[in-house]
Amino acid sequence: MKIAVHFNANHPTINTSFYGIPLLEKVFLSLLKYRNLNISTKIFIGDLLLLNLAYEYERTSSGTIGNFNKEKYFEVINGWIFTGNNIWRNFDYDRIEEVISSNVFAICFENIDFDLAEFLHMELKDYPPYLGAIEVDEVSELHWELYSQSLSPKYRIINDRINIFWDGINEGSKDNGWFDFLVKCGFIGVEFESLEGKYSIFDKYHNFKHARRVAEWKKRSNNFLAFVSDEVVTRLSDAAPDLGNKLWAAFKTFDVAETEEQYAQVTASCRRIIEYVADSLFPPTDEEHEGRKLKGPHYKNRLLAYADVERRSDTNIDVVIASTNLLSEQIDKLVGLVNKGVHTEVYREEARRCLIRTVLLLDDFISLKKDPFKINMHLLDL
Template sequence: MERLDVAAWCAIQLGDQKYTRTLQALINHLVDTSVDHESKSAKEKTDQLLKKLNELKLNEKFHYSNEELNIKASTGGGGYASIGFIEERYADLIRLRKGNDGTHYKSQLSNHINYVKRKAHSQASEIFNQLKFSGTVQNCFDTLKTAADDKLLDLNPELAEQLMLAFKAVASTKSEEWSQALTTCRRLIEGLADTLYPPSDQKQNGRALGPTNYVNRLWAFMDKSIASNSNKELAKTHIDFLGSWLEKVNKISNKGVHAEVSQIEATKAVFHTYLIVADILECATESPPGSVKKSINEATLDEIEAQLDVSRAIAKEIFKARVRQGKLNTASLSSIKGVGPKAIRLAHEAFDIPE
């Protein structure tokens, strides 16, 4: 089994200049604030660089996605240097108990290392499952369960733990654990709605989006995440189908609270919950950039430093301004000394910022 795309990605992480020279040139071009990116010459240069990457058989979604470019664009995080070099710089800063060495910043190096580990683990798991399940349909549900567990762990570890415990509970011989599994399914779906589409006083398509309207909020999330206009009717049918399953799981869960349920009912509920979670998180993965962003007023100091590509000192000033003013918006962020157009652009890409 050949996975040349994975081999190329590994070569990039090891600093192979066959790939990194062109990738770095693309980043430099994209972040150059002196360039009018709508001009004909700028577009031609972008097309030339993309053509080179295509000739190198690099894939946009896999080898230079927005997430990958954001990680590599940070010189403080090591850029396109070898991951070994990046780990050495991080270890040096830990040993010296310093936040930076003037070029590399501990938090940005850490973000870079964690990203590479996470993606490498994801690819290793995918290859393992391809080898494990090739030529057989045995344990197909394990494939779905593993994928759902991994995605939910990335999104919300507490929800992932709930789902795994519910799966464990239905294998028990105790009926009270079956009932608890059903209750857990309902709470998990509510928690998933809270994470992906928090409660709002507004309505969407006539549907209330309050704290108790978690099914409606998941519908709203799906509406927002499925971007293809050509498949609008299909998407709508998909959402309604998904919503009906959520209602059924909810009813079974409520039954679990008030009456004795069988093991098969509990098992079906957990299996359907896994299907629902996998479906929703697929949309979360494919949702357009910016559709679900963390508010800059909830960002940690490390997140501000890493995502805005600013020094630790400037990140602290941003954090202090937020505490002082109660919240940040575009105007107040722009007024902070050291926050220039590039940082503002990166902030809007990474966070939700009130106007």
């Protein structure tokens, strides 16, 4: 999700003309404390221009005049906190007066997971200038104005490395002064990255309509993917009652994994899940199917035999075969990395793909079955 953390830039503990420096340092130091950090996000920074949105402008013979509308200002504050949608927020409402009367500095993460957002909030909550965090809801035009239109793209963070954005046109826009600061914060790699005109007047996708469509797609896709996961466990648990436990264990192992051996356990869990489902749907047999052995070790043959028996269409069969082969290749690839000394980040990405493809393969097998799966009573503890 996209979140922003907010600070009172006028707080007396900030003793520097550019208040962004100590606030960024605090956020980066907090972020890099997170164990097993796995993040890839752009960072946008700047003042939260709530006050600006409360002005009403009129043209006169002497030019355009802006008039501050106090009532509109409180409407802006309310619309900023309560967008009308169900969003995550961790805000100290007792400090709203500081928001109204002070300059608010915002640091916005374009993409961050819920656990890391919660961790960051807990790390910052006792920091005196900190005001709170909120999920950016770009279905709201007000939020888009405040965070996407008004804040400036400054960095891209990929785990413990960081890129500094520059416009890609003028070499003078590269600010080398940030290098030492970012290394001091704890980043192990600092580089420049060109924006190539993105977020500028040349970017035809930088507008509210496009942002709203993307935000709506994210919300719907989250629901859709959750539905797929629910469907897999709900339907297959009749035939494979221990599936929920096995999936939970695999994802739990992935969440805490930090070493190559732990990621290898994730992959092994993926293989065992598929073997377990194969045993449940098409138990081992000494018989053969179209020349393929169906004994215990040949779980892929048994899955394909099951797909053939339950054949609903050649398209379904082709999808299952392709998915099975893809997952098998993914597992073999990760196993093959164990002794190659590659960076742990590679293991994590490969293990994540194994988990995703395991769930999607199970969903493919659900697509083969028009009727409910037969309940396997002998697999239940009665």
